[in-house]
Amino acid sequence: MASVLVCSSPLVGHVTPMLAVAAGLVHRGHTVRFLTGQRYADRVTATGAKFLPLPPEADFDDSAMDEAFPGRVGLKGPKGIRYDLTHIFMRPGKAQYDAVQAAIADVPTDAVLAESLFMGAALLLNLPRADRPAVVNCGIVPLSLTSRDTAPYGLGIQPKPGAVGLVRNRVMAALTEKVVFGPVQKYADSVAVEATGKAFPGLFTDWPRRADSIAQFTVPEFKYPRSDLPDTVHFVGPVSQGGGKDASEVVLPEWWHELDAVRPVVHVTQGTVANRDFNDLVRPTIDGLANDDVLVVVSTGGRPESTLTGPLPANVRVCSYLPYDELLPKTDVLVTNGGYGGVQFALRHGVPLVVAGQTEEKVEVCARVAWSGTGINLRTNRAKSDDVAKAVRAVLADNSYREAAGRIGEAIRASRGVDALADLVEAMAEPTVP
Numbered sequence: 234m235a236s237v238l239v240c241s242s243p244l245v246g247h248v249t250p251m252l253a254v255a256a257g258l259v260h261r262g263h264t265v266r267f268l269t270g271q272r273y274a275d276r277v278t279a280t281g282a283k284f285l286p287l288p289p290e291a292d293f294d295d296s297a298m299d300e301a302f303p304g305r306v307g308l309k310g311p312k313g314i315r316y317d318l319t320h321i322f323m324r325p326g327k328a329q330y331d332a333v334q335a336a337i338a339d340v341p342t343d344a345v346l347a348e349s350l351f352m353g354a355a356l357l358l359n360l361p362r363a364d365r366p367a368v369v370n371c372g373i374v375p376l377s378l379t380s381r382d383t384a385p386y387g388l389g390i391q392p393k394p395g396a397v398g399l400v401r402n403r404v405m406a407a408l409t410e411k412v413v414f415g416p417v418q419k420y421a422d423s424v425a426v427e428a429t430g431k432a433f434p435g436l437f438t439d440w441p442r443r444a445d446s447i448a449q450f451t452v453p454e455f456k457y458p459r460s461d462l463p464d465t466v467h468f469v470g471p472v473s474q475g476g477g478k479d480a481s482e483v484v485l486p487e488w489w490h491e492l493d494a495v496r497p498v499v500h501v502t503q504g505t506v507a508n509r510d511f512n513d514l515v516r517p518t519i520d521g522l523a524n525d526d527v528l529v530v531v532s533t534g535g536r537p538e539s540t541l542t543g544p545l546p547a548n549v550r551v552c553s554y555l556p557y558d559e560l561l562p563k564t565d566v567l568v569t570n571g572g573y574g575g576v577q578f579a580l581r582h583g584v585p586l587v588v589a590g591q592t593e594e595k596v597e598v599c600a601r602v603a604w605s606g607t608g609i610n611l612r613t614n615r616a617k618s619d620d621v622a623k624a625v626r627a628v629l630a631d632n633s634y635r636e637a638a639g640r641i642g643e644a645i646r647a648s649r650g651v652d653a654l655a656d657l658v659e660a661m662a663e664p665t666v667p
Contacts (some may be wrong), residue, residue, distance in 0.1 A: 235662035236264045238336050238366075240329070240347040240354055242322065243270025243287060243293045246506050247348050247594070250373040250472040250574060252449065254346060255428055256280040257651030258658065266340070268332055270295070280354070288332055289327035293352075309608075311413045318417045322350045322554065323437070329353025342366045343662030346376050346654075352424075355440035359429035362445075366660045369439035371654070373472060374451035374573055374594035375601060380459045385409040389596035389612070391604045392457050410436060445661060450656040451577060452644040454534070467657060470648020472575040488550045493530060497565040497629055499556075500530045504572045508534040509591070511541055511613050514589050516642050518568050519549050521622030529627075530560070566628050568621060570614075571595035571602070580607060583642040585634035587624040589616040596608040606637035 237258055241251040248269055258265045259281035266286040267277040272291045275286040284293070293301040319647035330353040331343060344367045357365050377386040378412050381399055384390035384408050393401055410418070414436065416657045422432035433440070441447050446467050448458070450472040492498055494564030498622030501518040503511065515531055523546035531551045533541055538551050543553065561567070561582035569575055571590030576598055578587060588599040607622040628634045649656075 234262045235343040235588040235656060235658055237266070237662075238285075238333065238342050238345045238346060238639070239267045239282065240333065240351045241267075241269045242308075242325075242348065242351050243292055244321075244664045246572070247347055247350065247373065248273050248276070251346075251371065252276055252280055253473040254371060254429075254654065255282040257346060258282075258536045258655055260498040260590065261652075261655045261659075263655070263658070264340075266336060268329075268336060272296075275554045283495060284643055285332070285336055287330045289324075291328035291332065293321075296586065299520050300372070304431060314413060315417050315667060317416075318438075319420055322556055323352055323417065323421050323424055326352035326356055327425045328400075330356040330428045334356055337366060344369055344658050346371055346658070349441055351379060351527060352421075352437075352440075353423050354444075355433070355437065356425055358440060358443045359425060359433070367445045367658075368449045369474075369654070369658065369661075370444040372441070372447060372451070375451070375597040376411060376447075376449050376456055376466070377438060378404065378447075378459075378463070379436065380457075380461055382459045382461065383457050386597065389591065389600040391600055412415060414438070416536065426558055446594060446657050448657055450573075452641065452648050454644045455577065455580070455601060457601070457604070466647075467653070468539055469652045469653035469657075470645060471574060471581070472650055473574065473578075486550065486552050491550065492530070492560070492563040494528065497527045498530060498563055499566045499568060499625055500532070500560060500564045501568040502532040503570050506572070507570055507590075508536060513568055513619070514568065515541065517618040518621045518625075519546065521618035522546075522625060523548070527565075527625075530555070530564075566625050568625065571599040573598050575647060576602060580638050580641045583635065583639040585638045587611065587621060587628060589621070590612050608634055608638070 240254045241248045255265050255267050265282040266285050268284040271286050274284045280579040292595055299306050302320055308316050333353045345354055346369045348371050354368055358368055368450050381402060383392055384402055420438060424432050448467055451468060452470055453468050501515050502515050517527055530548045532555050533553050534666055535553055538553055544579050561579060561584050564584050567579045567584050568587045571588040586602050587612040588608055589645055590599050591614045599610045602608040609628060611620055
């Protein structure tokens, strides 16, 4: 069996899918250590992996981001992107790299598995292959590799076919690298030189291209076509076939039987991370559909139901957590802010979507929802009630959205997720006895 080091930035949206990776590898009999923030120690050990803490200079409390990074408050657009990449992800890079090297020196390691914004793994790839373990990039966000066939990652722009599209992509790539990422690239290179003695050989966000393998947690049907896709990319399917809470962990609400009534069920959630202000999407959905003959089911993502303030129309039902494996087969439309895992879990069940998210990876996920025909992208972080209602009605009226979701769902159900990743690790690792 292999000795594996799993690495993640100390952010819940990054740690959670990597916990599924760790649990899957442990289940296959591998020795797994997990390097991340102290806040996640108990969750790591619950997978059967050994917890390794990031050093203090690379750790922070992601439940209080504005306190941890006061300089980001109020920043939007390119300035916000530059700040986050510089201070949240790149600045801890050397400390992450040192922690990875210490872990490798302590226990012989066959493979290092890291999510795409863990810069310690990116820096590790500056070393010759003979001087490091295999590095596997775990694609927990949409594929970010630069390509002549796609617009730069992070803009949420869909592919444009033909020569016009190629020219557009080339021009936008040049502008993005120089204007948006230029200052960050300069800083990233200085971190790389300090850690490894040499700068990044290309755009630092494109580091997964140099990984020994990329396990992209989606299916080919939900990715943009690329003629220059490296053969190191493997579409293994979503990281987890589960979502929300298991039915055995949740007491079903007394209104659960209403899901089997004739009227359509519209489920709305802002997930478990971006759910501090329900006025972004939950409340606009409630208000927009107040007079429609639908049942609006709200999940507050773990927050108390009382945090959803204001009057609730008669067609609204609220619960803190819901068992998604049981809810989604009864759902006609999911309204969500576009988390990668949540969207694909809905598609697994063939549920079409209305999405509204323009931050982090969500802008790219939402663009893919529209491109794939599985839903409508509202292209905003803060939706208007009329726009949500109009989109929900359109998805309910047009069966093509459900048909497209069903096609992708079939591919997802046939995928193997973490088991396929484990196959990759086993194929490339030389078994090491710690």
